[in-house]
Amino acid sequence: MNRIDARFAELKSAGRTGLIPFVTAGDPSAAAMVPLLHALVGSGADLIELGVPFSDPMADGPVIQHANERALAKGVGLVQIFGWIGEFRKTDSKTPVVLMGYLNPVEIYGYTRFARDAVAAGVDGVLLVDCPLEEAQTAQALDAAGLRRIYLSAPTTSESRLAALCEAARGFLYYVSFAGITGANRLSLDAVGERVLKIKSRTATPVAVGFGVRDAESAAAIARFAEAVVIGSALVERLAAADSVEAACATAREFLAPIRAALDAGARAHAA
Amino acid sequence: MLAATKDKRIQVPDFTKYPDVHGRFGDYGGAFVAETLMAPLAELTENYLRLRNDPAFVAELDRDLKHYVGRPSPIYHAERLSKRIGGAQILLKREDLNHTGAHKINNTVGQALVARHMGKTRIIAETGAGQHGVASATVAARLGLECVVYMGATDIERQKINVYRMKLLGATVVPVTSGSKTLKDALNEALRDWVTNVAGTFYIIGTVAGPHPYPMMVRDFNAVVGREARAQMLAEYGRLPDTLVACVGGGSNAIGLFHAFLNDANVAIVGAEAAGDGIGTGRHAASLAAGRPGVLHGNRTYVLCDDNGQITETHSVSAGLDYPGVGPEHAFLKDTGRAEYVGVTDAEALAAFHELARTEGILAALESSHAVAQGIKLARGMEKDKMILVNLSGRGDKDVHTIAAREDIAL
Numbered sequence: 311m312n313r314i315d316a317r318f319a320e321l322k323s324a325g326r327t328g329l330i331p332f333v334t335a336g337d338p339s340a341a342a343m344v345p346l347l348h349a350l351v352g353s354g355a356d357l358i359e360l361g362v363p364f365s366d367p368m369a370d371g372p373v374i375q376h377a378n379e380r381a382l383a384k385g386v387g388l389v390q391i392f393g394w395i396g397e398f399r400k401t402d403s404k405t406p407v408v409l410m411g412y413l414n415p416v417e418i419y420g421y422t423r424f425a426r427d428a429v430a431a432g433v434d435g436v437l438l439v440d441c442p443l444e445e446a447q448t449a450q451a452l453d454a455a456g457l458r459r460i461y462l463s464a465p466t467t468s469e470s471r472l473a474a475l476c477e478a479a480r481g482f483l484y485y486v487s488f489a490g491i492t493g494a495n496r497l498s499l500d501a502v503g504e505r506v507l508k509i510k511s512r513t514a515t516p517v518a519v520g521f522g523v524r525d526a527e528s529a530a531a532i533a534r535f536a537e538a539v540v541i542g543s544a545l546v547e548r549l550a551a552a553d554s555v556e557a558a559c560a561t562a563r564e565f566l567a568p569i570r571a572a573l574d575a576g577a578r579a580h581a582a
Numbered sequence: 583m584l585a586a587t588k589d590k591r592i593q594v595p596d597f598t599k600y601p602d603v604h605g606r607f608g609d610y611g612g613a614f615v616a617e618t619l620m621a622p623l624a625e626l627t628e629n630y631l632r633l634r635n636d637p638a639f640v641a642e643l644d645r646d647l648k649h650y651v652g653r654p655s656p657i658y659h660a661e662r663l664s665k666r667i668g669g670a671q672i673l674l675k676r677e678d679l680n681h682t683g684a685h686k687i688n689n690t691v692g693q694a695l696v697a698r699h700m701g702k703t704r705i706i707a708e709t710g711a712g713q714h715g716v717a718s719a720t721v722a723a724r725l726g727l728e729c730v731v732y733m734g735a736t737d738i739e740r741q742k743i744n745v746y747r748m749k750l751l752g753a754t755v756v757p758v759t760s761g762s763k764t765l766k767d768a769l770n771e772a773l774r775d776w777v778t779n780v781a782g783t784f785y786i787i788g789t790v791a792g793p794h795p796y797p798m799m800v801r802d803f804n805a806v807v808g809r810e811a812r813a814q815m816l817a818e819y820g821r822l823p824d825t826l827v828a829c830v831g832g833g834s835n836a837i838g839l840f841h842a843f844l845n846d847a848n849v850a851i852v853g854a855e856a857a858g859d860g861i862g863t864g865r866h867a868a869s870l871a872a873g874r875p876g877v878l879h880g881n882r883t884y885v886l887c888d889d890n891g892q893i894t895e896t897h898s899v900s901a902g903l904d905y906p907g908v909g910p911e912h913a914f915l916k917d918t919g920r921a922e923y924v925g926v927t928d929a930e931a932l933a934a935f936h937e938l939a940r941t942e943g944i945l946a947a948l949e950s951s952h953a954v955a956q957g958i959k960l961a962r963g964m965e966k967d968k969m970i971l972v973n974l975s976g977r978g979d980k981d982v983h984t985i986a987a988r989e990d991i992a993l
Contacts, residue, residue, distance in 0.1 A: 387890035415891030
């Protein structure tokens with residue numbers, strides 16, 4: 311069973327909301343990468359989204375743009391990223407890892423080669439930001455290799471496309487909480503709730519909500535209707551200031567602990 | 583017609599049938615964007631396809647092109663230049679004589695009309711050399727629309743006059759400091775703006791790149807250049823040119839000239855890309871001549887990138903050609919062998935700039951000077967009764983400072 315599917319099944323039976331931190335591969339440093347992945351899991355991450363740096367991240371706000379630039383300045387590429395995930399997998403065989411990024415690095419690496427190396431390293435899913443459903447066949451080698459293709463759904467997604475997305479969704483469906491770039495502060499909980507409930511009425515695939523989730527309060531609010539919350543820019547911004555491996559791990563723990571606690575408190579309140 | 587022999591040759595019976603409904607030109611094009619933009623792109627495609635077949639819209643556009651842009655632009659026989667070279671005759675399609683000084687206005691007039699029909703009140707645009715920014719600010723002023731232009735900080739520095747022109751026209755120019763601070767980064771930033779302000783904003787892309795329907799729509803609006811040129815050649819010379827030459831950055835002036843001739847098998851088509859310091863130096867912007875297929879800014883096309891798929895920084899003396907991608911239709915024309923794409927260096931373009939200025943009294947834009955240089959190069963090897971039609975896509979007033987600085991002349 312794919313680790314993503316297994317994890318969402320566990321969350322469901324435990325009545326918990328999934329916590330999905332996003333970090334950019336190679337940021338804040340190459341040395342911090344594997345310890346940081348373990349620290350995320352130790353702080354309550356249920357699934358990890360690992361950003362593959364790209365020179366032209368057109369859907370990302372300044373925080374993740376800069377993380378990309380820092381990682382690229384260190385020469386971070388897919389070979390290295392697969393190496394880190396392989397290393398992480400030596401002691402963590404359970405936590406799903408989803409690579410998130412843009413198409414060109416995958417296209418140039420080669421889809422078949424990418425699928426083979428990703429599976430060998432222990433990657434479970436891939437979210438290609440600039441590869442919508444209509445262009446999905448371009449990367450069909452990923453599906454054939456058993457990787458879960460994570461699709462985005464947005465407030466602007468039309469009814470007919472939403473139906474097609476719900477049909478195609480595997481692993482989980484990522485709902486982009488507002489029309490904008492990552493890290494912006496435009497979250498409208500009512501609108502998100504209404505939209506997510508609509509998606510859930512159409513598919514049994516779990517829904518994760520991301521973009522604009524910054525802290526325990528917003529995460530707990532999202533948890534009322536989504537199976538998981540994704541937190542990216544707010545974490546990446548804090549990690550940027552970490553000047554050592556230990557500091558990066560400590561930053562991740564300090565940031566995620568209250569969010570994990572708020573999600574769990576919400577789940578208990580719900581159960582009660 | 584049958585495309586010439588090339589590795590990826592496919593038989594193309596009719597080049598005017600592209601793109602298909604998905605915006606694909608063979609393997610190239612498409613719509614590779616984040617989910618949020620899929621709906622506005624669909625809305626745009628639907629509106630554009632309706633409007634382009636609407637006689638009232640077409641009449642409105644034709645009127646604007648005639649009375650506001652100043653079309654048709656003439657074809658001018660550069661006789662003194664041709665005589666000096668001693669080979670084929672060089673003819674210039676004078677897009678430099680358009681309002682705002684370049685072909686860019688053909689497209690912005692068209693897109694602004696589409697924007698107005700769609701009820702959009704805010705225009706955004708990216709610009710490299712500033713010509714498209716000026717052309718966008720111009721039409722926004724005319725239609726009373728708010729206009730925000732994204733421009734790389736590096737380009738702002740080297741195109742100060744155009745920045746000021748945009749401000750005079752009431753536009754807000756936003757410096758882009760991410761990445762290489764040039765055209766590609768301005769495009770990223772404009773896409774980020776659009777994704778954020780999707781409801782009321784119309785994004786006027788300035789070249790035949792970006793996601794579908796832009797490569798098709800921008801081509802259609804610039805195709806007036808080739809339609810006119812073809813009719814003018816037949817009327818004035820009773821024949822078609824032997825060769826077409828245009829500079830290619832994103833490729834809008836080039837596809838504009840080429841499109842009406844694509845099914846004329848006897849007309850050779852040559853695109854001049856910016857070879858900068860020379861393709862061998864790595865400091866260039868020749869995506870077709872030296873790049874590889876990839877995905878950038880919403881379409882699959884030839885891109886300049888490293889082995890990790892990271893887009894590489896480009897170099898050209900001309901800001902308008904300084905782009906690491908190229909319109910997908912050019913990628914298709916290259917692979918089918920219908921067009922040939924060659925590099926022209928900074929030095930060759932500058933030499934052609936001076937040559938044209940001294941022999942014909944025309945200051946060409948640095949972008950267009952690449953096409954002039956290639957036209958001169960080709961003319962040398964051709965008989966005197968042959969004709970080369972060069973797209974003089976813009977005028978050089980904006981580049982005077984750049985040229986003076988390069989030649990150590992203080993103004």
